[in-house]
Amino acid sequence: MKVILRTDITNVGRQGDIKEISAGFARNYLLPRKLVMEANEKNLKLWEREKVKLEKQREETINDAKELAANLEAKTYSIKVNLGENGKIFGSVTAANLSKTFAQAGFEIGKRDILLANNIKEVGEYEINVRLHPEVTAKTKFIIAGEIEEA
Numbered sequence: 426m427k428v429i430l431r432t433d434i435t436n437v438g439r440q441g442d443i444k445e446i447s448a449g450f451a452r453n454y455l456l457p458r459k460l461v462m463e464a465n466e467k468n469l470k471l472w473e474r475e476k477v478k479l480e481k482q483r484e485e486t487i488n489d490a491k492e493l494a495a496n497l498e499a500k501t502y503s504i505k506v507n508l509g510e511n512g513k514i515f516g517s518v519t520a521a522n523l524s525k526t527f528a529q530a531g532f533e534i535g536k537r538d539i540l541l542a543n544n545i546k547e548v549g550e551y552e553i554n555v556r557l558h559p560e561v562t563a564k565t566k567f568i569i570a571g572e573i574e575e576a
Contacts, residue, residue, distance in 0.1 A: 426447070429442075441472070494555075503567070508571035517544035519536075519545075520541045540553070551567045
């Protein structure tokens with residue numbers, strides 16, 4: 426099914442692109458959420474009129490994301506974890522833990538937007554990428570500190 430993307434969709438395309446996608450994905454997910462519209466003559470004409478307004482909104486969204494990125498990068502975040510006798514972390518620090526830390530600092534960052542290759546299993550300082558927009562990624566610093574737990 427050919428569709429016009431009304432917004433940027435991760436792993437599909439950017440706003441305004443005309444893409445061929447599976448009919449089920451379009452019918453069940455994209456069309457009900459008004460993320461796309463079917464690519465026919467009527468909708469192509471409508472898209473041309475709507476394009477200017479959406480481009481302005483897109484620029485505002487990118488500027489907001491850049492501002493949020495600057496705020497995130499300005500701080501260093503820390504997480505305290507429990508350590509065993511040999512100084513190893515019980516379990517690991519995941520994207521969900523990092524998301525909670527951001528929430529405590531006043532930022533709403535979803536765990537799927539935290540680009541973490543592997544869970545953190547050692548104490549130390551880490552630089553973590555956070556995707557705020559498909560075009561804006563912030564690099565934040567996290568310090569994982571340990572507390573030795575006594576039995």
